[in-house]
Amino acid sequence: MSTAVIAIDGLVKDYGDVRALDGVDLEVREGEIFGFIGPNGAGKSTTIRILLDLLRPTSGTVRVLGEDPRAGGPRLRARLGYLPGELDLDGTATARQLLEHLAQVRGGRGSDRIAPLAERFLLDLDRPVRTLSKGNKQKVGVVQALMHRPQLALLDEPTSGLDPLLQQEFLTLIREERDAGTSVFLSSHVLSEIEGVADRVALVRDGRIAVVDDVAALRAAAGQRLDVTFASDVPLAALDRVLAGVEELRIDGLRARGVWRGEPGPLIASLHGLPVARLELRDRDLEELVIDAYRADAPEGAGQP
Template sequence: MAAIIEVNNLTKRYGNKRGITDVSFQVEEGEVFGFLGPNGAGKTTTIRLLMALLRANSGTACIAGLDVWRESVEIKRLVGYLPGELALDPNLTGGQILTYFGHLRGGVDQAYLKQLIARLEFDPSRKFRHYSSGNKRKIGIIQAFMHRPRLLILDEPTSGLDPLNQQEFERMVKEVRDDGRTVFLSSHILTEVEQTCKRVAIIREGQLVRVGSVEELKDIKRYEVTITFASAVPVEDFKQLDGVEQVEALAAGRTLRLTVQGQADAVIKAAARYPVISVTSHEPSLEDIFMRYYEGDNTATREASHVVH
C-alpha cells in the first residue's frame, strides 16, 4: 500500500533547546498510525512541521506526494487537523465556529455534521469561552472530521474527554479506517493507541526509538498487580510465573505486589489457589514506562531505533 505520509530525516531545532532530530517514518494510506511518546517528546513539533506551521531546519516531509512546505495549501484541502490547543474566538458560539470552518472548506454535508454533534453530545449554542476543556476538544474533533478528509492529523485528540466520549471517538476513528481513509494521531496514553492503531512510532527526547506494529509494544508494556490474601502465601510460587518480572511481599506476606508483562492469566490462576481478599491492577503512565525501559540506556535506545515494517 502506498504511503500517504513520508518523513525523512526531519530536524527542527529551537536554538539550544531540543526539537526533533533526524525523524523518519512512513504512514500507509488507510491505516491508523499512532505517534506515541511522553509529554515534551516532540510529537507536537512533528505535527506542526507536517502542517507547515513550523519550518524544518533539515529533512523532508510529504503528504500524498506533496511537499508539506511548498504545497501546504493543496495539502490542507486533504487534511482534517486537530491541534493540541485550540485558539478560537471566545465570543462565537460553537455552532458559529463550525459554520465558519464549513465555509472555509467550501461547504460540508450538514446531515453528517449534525450526526457528529449528536454523537459527541455537543451543545453548539454556547459561546466558546463558556465551554469546558472537554467541549472545546469536541469542537476541534468535529471540525477535523466534518469534511470527511482523506487524512486526519490529530494531536492528543481525547485530552479532556470523558470516557463515553472517548469510546465514541474511537468508533469514529475506526469508521474512518473502514472507509479507507487515514488517521495519524499523537498520544501519551498507551492504552488509547493500542485500541485504535495498527502501527505506532515511539518518540523520546526528539528522536524515534521504535516504529512497528502495536503488538510489538508488548515488550515495553508493564503493569503492577497487587493481590491481598487472607493469610501469608509462598512468594516463590509467583516469582517463576510467565510474565512476572518482580514480586514484592508486603504485610508479612499477605500482600504481593507483582510487576507483570503481557498476559496476567498465570498470575490469576496461581492466586486462585489461595483465599483472596482483593486484586487491583495499575498500568503505569507512559512516562513511567519510558523511564523504566529507556532511562540512561543510550545503547538500548540506539538498538531500538531500527524501523520495523
C-alpha cells in the first residue's frame, strides 16, 4: 500500500440531491502515468478536485501520497501539481508575472523552469494572460502544474485546447516528468489522446469506475469493428465458417458487420480466397468501451442515477 500515490475507497460525492460520485474505488501507483477516461459529467473533475481538497467527500476515504487531503492541507498540496479542467486566467498581469507569483507561493520552487518550459511550448510570457488564446492559457496551466517537479501531477483534460503538435510535445514532457519521478494522473474524454502515454487507465461513467486496466489489454478486450463487403454472393456455409468468431454479426446483402476481438490475423487468413471487395477493421471508440464495461460491471443494467 505504501506505493500508492492515490488510494480512493468508496468515494461518494453529492451536490444537493445529485450524486456526482457513486462509490469510486481507485488506486494509482507511484511512478505511473494513469489515465482517467470518461465522458463529460462522469465525475472526473469532481474526483480530482476532491484530491486537492477543493471539495470535501460526502463519504468514503481518500489518500493522496498517503495523506487525507484535508488533514494534509498546504503541506500536502506543496507536493502536488494541478491543472484545472476549466482554466480561467484574467487580469492585466503577464503570463510571466502569474507564473512567478505561483512559484513564489511555493517558496520559489519552479521559478527556474518557467523560461525553458515556455520556450518549449512556444508560449509568449510577456503578454497579459487575459489576451491569450485558449491554447496559450492551457500552456500556462501546463507549465504551472509541472514546473516545481511535483511528486504527483493531477491534470484535468490537459490536452484540450492544444493543437496536435503541442499535444505530442506535452505527452513527451509527461513521460520525461514521469522518468524524473513525478507520478501523473490525467483525465480525458478521449482515450486516443492519451493511450500512447498512459500505463493504465480507468474508465469512469456515471460516477463509478467501470474498469481499470492497462491500455493494451483494454484495447484487446474491446476488439475492433469489422465491416466487410463481398463482390459477389458467398456460399452461406463458407460465410458461417469465416465469421464464426464475430460478435453482434449483422448480414445485409453482400455486407457483413460485427465486432472482432483478438488478433486480426486469423480473420484475414480465413477471408483469403473469398471475393472481398472492401474490408475495414477499426478500433472501437471510447463510448462503446465504456458501455461494454459498464454492462459487464452492472449486469442488471438498472438505471443508475
